[in-house]
Amino acid sequence: MTEPYAAPLDSxxxxxxxxxxxxxxxxxxxVVAESLMGGVKGTALAAMAANLAARVTELSVxxxxxxxxxxxxxxxxxxxxxAPAAEDLLLVAVxxxxxxxxxxxxxxxRLAERLA
Amino acid sequence: xxxxxxxxxxxxxxxxxxxxxxxxxxxxxSGQVVAQHGFTGALDLMAAAAxxxxxxxxxxxxxxxxxxxxxxxxxxxxxRQSHFLGWFDTPHGRWVALVVFGGETKLGLVQxxxxxxxxxxLAAAPPEPVQKQEVLAAxxxxxxxxxxxxLFGR
Numbered sequence: 001m002t003e004p005y006a007a008p009l010d011s012x013x014x015x016x017x018x019x020x021x022x023x024x025x026x027x028x029x030x031v032v033a034e035s036l037m038g039g040v041k042g043t044a045l046a047a048m049a050a051n052l053a054a055r056v057t058e059l060s061v062x063x064x065x066x067x068x069x070x071x072x073x074x075x076x077x078x079x080x081x082x083a084p085a086a087e088d089l090l091l092v093a094v095x096x097x098x099x100x101x102x103x104x105x106x107x108x109x110r111l112a113e114r115l116a
Numbered sequence: 117x118x119x120x121x122x123x124x125x126x127x128x129x130x131x132x133x134x135x136x137x138x139x140x141x142x143x144x145x146s147g148q149v150v151a152q153h154g155f156t157g158a159l160d161l162m163a164a165a166a167x168x169x170x171x172x173x174x175x176x177x178x179x180x181x182x183x184x185x186x187x188x189x190x191x192x193x194x195x196r197q198s199h200f201l202g203w204f205d206t207p208h209g210r211w212v213a214l215v216v217f218g219g220e221t222k223l224g225l226v227q228x229x230x231x232x233x234x235x236x237x238l239a240a241a242p243p244e245p246v247q248k249q250e251v252l253a254a255x256x257x258x259x260x261x262x263x264x265x266x267l268f269g270r
Contacts, residue, residue, distance in 0.1 A: 024224075025224075027222075028193065028222050028223035028224055029222030029223060029224025029225055030223060030224045030227075031224075043224065043227065043228055044228045046224055047222055047223075047224030047225040047227065047228045048225065048228075050222050050224060050225075051221065051222050051224075051225055054222070
């Protein structure tokens with residue numbers, strides 16, 4: 001794992017229900033660092049999370065509410081969570097069902113600030 | 117979208133739709149165009165094919181010189197649009213894909229769907245063709261004209 005991002009990703013993946021976490025380059029959707037459980041395909045997830053974040057940013061800017069601070073996509077079996085970090089980085093996490101989403105959200109926002 | 121090999125069309129169409137690529141070009145390593153999407157002029161197409169295969173060849177040679185594993189993909193990122201080049205082996209020899217994309221998509225997405233394209237092309241590819249024993253000038257001209265008609269409808 002890329003050294004500067006090892007500690008933040010470790011602290012995130014230690015939370016209950018987190019299946020994986022990644023730092024992603026927002027501009028190109030490539031993985032910068034990852035800590036994923038088996039079965040989660042990092043390259044595809046990074047690319048799609050970055051694309052989703054770009055679309056959400058476009059939407060929220062058009063709605064005149066500024067860029068997103070946090071994106072939460074709730075699916076049937078879990079959630080995809082994205083927190084924009086430094087100018088060109090995204091902190092991405094995949095969580096299962098029935099997880100402490102509030103705690104995960106707080107932790108991601110805290111880590112995203114540290115990455116910035 | 118046009119292709120010399122009709123079985124290439126469905127996978128390439130899916131790739132272009134999924135990746136939001138602006139231009140896509142499939143060619144052999146010698147620069148012979150197999151399929152294209154988005155190119156309107158024969159000259160642009162042939163130049164892109166020649167330059168794309170040239171880049172793959174030179175980056176492969178660079179890897180060889182440095183004793184590295186050859187690069188499977190090469191990406192050039194620009195401000196308004198970017199280029200992605202990748203090669204893969206088919207029963208018909210090594211092919212190269214050149215993809216031009218803009219801000220509406222991401223390099224990571226193009227890479228992900230390129231991997232999918234390769235899987236789909238390999239699944240759709242007919243068995244290895246029988247090699248011709250001799251290449252005649254008349255055959256070459258006929259095949260060239262047929263290729264241009266297939267790619268540009270002329």
